[in-house]
Amino acid sequence: MLDKNRRGKAMPMRPGDFRRVSRTGMRMIAVGLLALALFAGAAAYYRRVATPVTLIVPYAAGGSMDLSARVLARQLSEALRRQVVLEFIGGAGGILAVQKVLHAKPDGNTYLYGSGNAVLLSPLQIPGAGFTSHDLVPVAPVSSSHLTLMARADLHAQTMDELIELVRREKRPLMIGTPGVSTLHHLLALSMAAQLGGKAEAIPYVKTSTLLQDLGGGRLDLAILALPAATGVDAARGKILGLFSTKRSPLFPGIPTVNENASLRFWVVDPWTGIFAQRGTPPREIAHIKRAMKRVLMSPELSRVQATLGVVPADPKSIDGFDALVAAEAQRFAAMVKH
Helix, strand or coil: CEEECCCCCEEECCHHHHHHHHHHHHHHHHHHHHHHHHHHHHHHHHHHHHCCEEEEECCCCCCCCHHHHHHHHHHHHHHHCCCEEEEECCCHHHHHHHHHHHHCCCCCCEEEEEEHHHHHHHHHHCCCCCCCHHHEEEEEEEEECCEEEEEECCCCCCCHHHHHHHHHHCCCCEEEEECCCCCHHHHHHHHHHHHCCCCEEEEECCCHHHHHHHHHCCCCCEEEEEHHHHHCCCCCCEEEEEECCCCCCCCCCCCCECCCCCCCCCCCCCCEEEEEEECCCCHHHHHHHHHHHHHHCCCHHHHHHHHHCCCEECCHHHCCCHHHHHHHHHHHHHHHHHC
16 A cells, blocks of 8 residues: 655555554544444434333223322323323223233333232133233332221121121121122132131122112122222211221221231231233333332322322332232232132
């Protein structure tokens, strides 16, 4: 290779010249590659931000989780700086909603906002559910609540001790209404009936409104309802005897638990809701949601809305232990179903 001197004559390039050209070229290539990587990263980021996150809710719009879900979606959208949209899919004990999540592309854009009933209990009780709890990855808890034991207003029992004594005296079995055969409520009713020596019968209902009509009309003796639904029942229809919980609710400390009695110990469980991803979702995407949820769970607005619904917001510190909680609950639910 030739170069030119100051007089314009061609001269052969010296070895040092090759090294200088080589270093300059390598620098230019490195700068180009870095710019390309930055451009590609920026493009991927904007594509990700432009794609909305979908939260699938296993209940019909306007149901018990509607208001909480809408506030959660807005708060999560602000924390992620991405649009979060809700899709309500009710029916089949939450199975349809879970299947929608599992059939989506595992790219971190689709999540389930559901309960232990949909994630853990339905696949244990409904044949052909098509999934198990292992197909979902726990991401973050959202809230916890309570189930209540209600009695018709004129039932001659004001406490659990009085109820147990009444059952022992009665010749006929007491009727316990529940909002569906594949619900945690029904499982608790079956367990309670067994604890009462078979002198109670669990009756599943399709609509809670019909259940409340029968409770108020005296066709049911007892009912198992979520605390928000129970606290809204008129005193002329029914009264709360206890919570199926390990401890009293901080929102309603005057209501005892069902195990605050002198003779029997019933199954208790604290229902919860949380966010789940399908297995195979990139860990970095799940990490984004977890970080955002730590901010969301500190939101005063979300806490206020959940308090009006009778549920307790999850502690942001409990996010890291949510997978362990779900694993333990899965074992408990399986034992309850077999029992």
